[in-house]
Amino acid sequence: MTNRVSIIDWSEQLATGVPRIDAEHRRLIDLINELGVLHRSQATVAQLRAALADLRNYAEYHFQTEADLMQIHPVDAGNRRVHLAAHQGFVDQLERVNALVATDPAAVIEHLLAFMMKWLLHHITGVDARMAREIISLEMGISDGDGGDGGANFTRGSSIP
Ligand SMILES: [Fe+2]
Numbered sequence: 001m002t003n004r005v006s007i008i009d010w011s012e013q014l015a016t017g018v019p020r021i022d023a024e025h026r027r028l029i030d031l032i033n034e035l036g037v038l039h040r041s042q043a044t045v046a047q048l049r050a051a052l053a054d055l056r057n058y059a060e061y062h063f064q065t066e067a068d069l070m071q072i073h074p075v076d077a078g079n080r081r082v083h084l085a086a087h088q089g090f091v092d093q094l095e096r097v098n099a100l101v102a103t104d105p106a107a108v109i110e111h112l113l114a115f116m117m118k119w120l121l122h123h124i125t126g127v128d129a130r131m132a133r134e135i136i137s138l139e140m141g142i143s144d145g146d147g148g149d150g151g152a153n154f155t156r157g158s159s160i161p
Pocket of ligand 1: 087
């Protein structure tokens, strides 16, 4: 009896404007929804652990993508620090859940799904959106005319939402 209701649905409100980040967020959301399906189908602890491992592996891959982007594009150092700490918090939570899941699988996964839904929506629309704005601005070379060569091309289009 599999209930197919999603934990999180992708919507344009979650788009950051950086295609690679958006594609990876969609995949992350798919994996969370797959865990939700497993949870509702009374999966075994072994199946839940396998789904948690997939989720963790993909989350770490995705967080590395963002860390690399923040390295390539010199975003604000404080923003970067806060962002990387948030990623670590997510991984730590997954680790705690993995250690606890055998004790009461249904309750532990229920709690994790609620946590991830809130965390991801808050994270994507908060620090990820801010990072994307910084990256896009840096890529466009937006400046107040410090260099002079080419900067003028972006003067008109410099109001990135
Ligand atoms: Fe992020």
